[in-house]
Amino acid sequence: MNGQDERPDGPEAFADAALEEELRQAAAVLDPVPDGLRQLALEAYALHDLDARIAELTFDSLTDALPVRGAFDAPRMLTFQAGEVTVDVEVTEDGLIGQVLPPVPARVEVLSGPKTARPVAVDALGRFTGDLPPAGPFALRLRTGGEVIVTEWLRA
């Protein structure tokens, strides 16, 4: 149970509960979850993949770096980590640049939803370049050796 059941039940508390319920109905009518989003959330189930390792976000320049005065369009720098594998990514207006460390040949795809995966070019040292900046949520899927690593979903 939660704290909502511990409220004193005087007339005021009753009126509070009634008003809250009225607000709930108002929200359900005036501002419900948009259908398209609900649908996307349903489809997101396809992203559930127990075989892939998750590379967790360990650095995000948006929150972890000191803002540089005057540099408003500084690229977004991201670092993901899965065990000993690190993925550094730089998102710019022109696309994204990344590096898998330690340097290994890998196949890399940019995911932008449950149904969209776009391969990017990777060199022998694990450096990759995508010429389209991700719009909206994205993740990178790496295949290296027999392993699949997916970076945490993030909004670009």
Add this chain to the structure above:
Amino acid sequence: MSAGTLRSTAYDDVPHTRGGVVDRTEVGALVRSAVDGDAAAWKALVEGLGPLVWSVVRAHRLSDADGHEVFQTVWFRFAQHLGRIREPDKAGAWLASTARHECLKVLKGLNRLTLTDDPQVLDRASEERTPEETLIDSEEAADRAERVRRLWQELDGLGERCRQLLRVLMASPPPSYTDVSAALGIAVGSIGPLRQRCLRRLRARMDARGAA
């Protein structure tokens, strides 16, 4: 965007949710079933907790585009982490907290790009009036709709703290205080008293308008 569109029939579709707090044990069981491949369990999670995530997004007043992206990001990440969530019973709090952090990131990014102290540019629900008269025939329904519209407007005049709290509390089914705490980064113990103060302030505003 359907905010501002008043569908009179929706009143009858909204289940009576008082006491229908998302049950934690049930959420835990749904998460475990979804991990095992049960798509119906996933659907139940989306239906039961989607409105909470949406409420958190709305409470932070993101633009539609940003809000939609945050909502998607949260669900994509939830699906990705599904089998690794340490406390499946607290999936609601996990979602709420993830949504909050993504919202704060958006606001931070906006601040940096636009140098504005007030990234809350959109306030559609109160200004974008659609002619609900055309949608509602009966006078009674029109009265109800008018009261709902006023409630929605008065909500905006309550101040940011109250507006945020109430917007999260009004998710359907009602979120637990643990979820609300995760959604707003406030202590569980302060939610009850704050809720009471905000609801009473809102009621006073409605009374002052003669709309009670």
